[in-house]
Amino acid sequence: MAQVNRQWRLAARPVGLVKETDFEWREEPVPVPGEDQFVVHNLYLSLDPTYRGWMNEAGSYVSSVPIGTVMRGAMIGVVEQSRNARFPEGTLVQGMLGWEDYSLSDGKGLSSLPNDPSVPLTAYWGLFSHIGLTAYYGLLDVGKLKSGETLTVSAAAGAVGSLVGQIGKIKGCRVVGIAGSEAKCKWITDELGFDAAINYKTEPVLDSLKKHCPNGIDVHFENVGGEVLDAVLSLINLRARVVVCGLISQYNATGPVPGPRNFWRIVGKRARIEGFIVLDYYDRAAEAMRELRQWYIEGRLRYRVDVVEGLENAPRAFNRLFDGSNQGKLVVKI
């Protein structure tokens, strides 16, 4: 066991995109477990857009990270020193810990992972995680997708979007993804089986949507906000459902953000726009995981992780979630 616990602490409330100076690099002693506690040696840190809200003073759905404390993050690690009978040494754990080498825990909010050699550890980020739950329940429970419908997905090559589209195909739907590069578009059509992909950086989104959705749009899974949502709203069908999972284009905004144009279309179309947070579905996780695992074993569901090496690169890597340069689920190997 190392002698030093490297940490990223939140040093300032970021304005716009995070800067490395919004964090402080600290080297602290490795914590020592007290009664009922244990130390987790952190292995993989998940980087998710929602963290950006936690860095703000207030306004997110979970409490903000206090200035001066270790930045919060979802982690996979292994128990190294334990005085807690439920988490003996060697246990693989997953849950909310800190951006650091070693985290002290009493087990609250952590779950243990099976030691299953047929499933790579990264699958617990890319698939069997909040990512898989988000795609599964967002699409099926909030979006109520039905066979034969047309589904559109923004950030379609992203961690959640790529699963959403594949589940749409499994459910027998026409699936059109919107992404930000040729490589991403090629991946979702050629390898994931989307019916069509639209590169929003080079194509007129509305015209391309019209072409690829000849029967209109029944369900839209929104991760981004902005222009794509505007175009989608002008093509929705009667009783369409727009699932708002995230509005990533707005997380770094420093001023008021315009709302979706074509919003008025929801009246005539009796459409529903609904926000959701995956936290609300954690108690139903087992049900989704069973089905996701089955599809994964059958080869019908793929995921991709984008691994950044080194805890020291976490703050810089975080911005890749917003500039479109990550390819799949972004994680930091510590």
Place this chain on the structure above:
Amino acid sequence: MAQVNRQWRLAARPVGLVKETDFEWREEPVPVPGEDQFVVHNLYLSLDPTYRGWMNEAGSYVSSVPIGTVMRGAMIGVVEQSRNARFPEGTLVQGMLGWEDYSLSDGKGLSSLPNDPSVPLTAYWGLFSHIGLTAYYGLLDVGKLKSGETLTVSAAAGAVGSLVGQIGKIKGCRVVGIAGSEAKCKWITDELGFDAAINYKTEPVLDSLKKHCPNGIDVHFENVGGEVLDAVLSLINLRARVVVCGLISQYNATGPVPGPRNFWRIVGKRARIEGFIVLDYYDRAAEAMRELRQWYIEGRLRYRVDVVEGLENAPRAFNRLFDGSNQGKLVVKI
């Protein structure tokens, strides 16, 4: 029976607010009923914001009115000449006819009204009509209002809004209305029993909403769009429902309209924004009418009609729906 059938025909697709020159005044012979037809002597024309969409080339939920034809409108009239056994002379009828003295009909889309002296004819506009159905199903079926919740209503002194607020009180909720004059605010609080009213023309809407909704907003009934909706979205509670009945502030827009700011709030709050059209509830009308009638008899539900005299004034009166000068359900006495 008169010799002349005065008519307003649609002469042009209006740009922005309608102008009298968008219509043509015609004096035609009174129609003569053919086999199975009858002539309705029109008595009261309902003026509704949704007509504005019908005047456009396309894009509304029902077909647009062709240029050169009599403007469509909801009407109450009495059958004067009939060759249809289901609608004998003297029958009071209600349904979609034209902006004219006499309309020819085969009965399609018309229903007969009871000859009940205890209910004034105008109640079939202000209460027992699409107005009552809109308020009832919009609030209870789409909005799923529950006892003890806080309800906000825009255009709260309008035909629909005033009923929405009263039903909210009947259901045991805190009700706050937003309206555009002191007289309207006084009417909804002093006579209709709203808990509070906000004059959006003289008060800071967000601050006043904060004051009058100390527990946040659970259901918002939207008739207007724009600034009020922006403010409401910043105060919604977890799992709030925003019922979008209309966006009257936008019907005369000649360019793109900004969407609701604070739209992002629906994600963290897992809120739902849903559009609806009363047409979808016509097959359940009897159920709502029974309850509305009961509340009316018990004196718990009031309505107000704003009667404009003379068919010739219909086009000018129509704009009163948009400048806030009407007080209650706007109808034209022909």
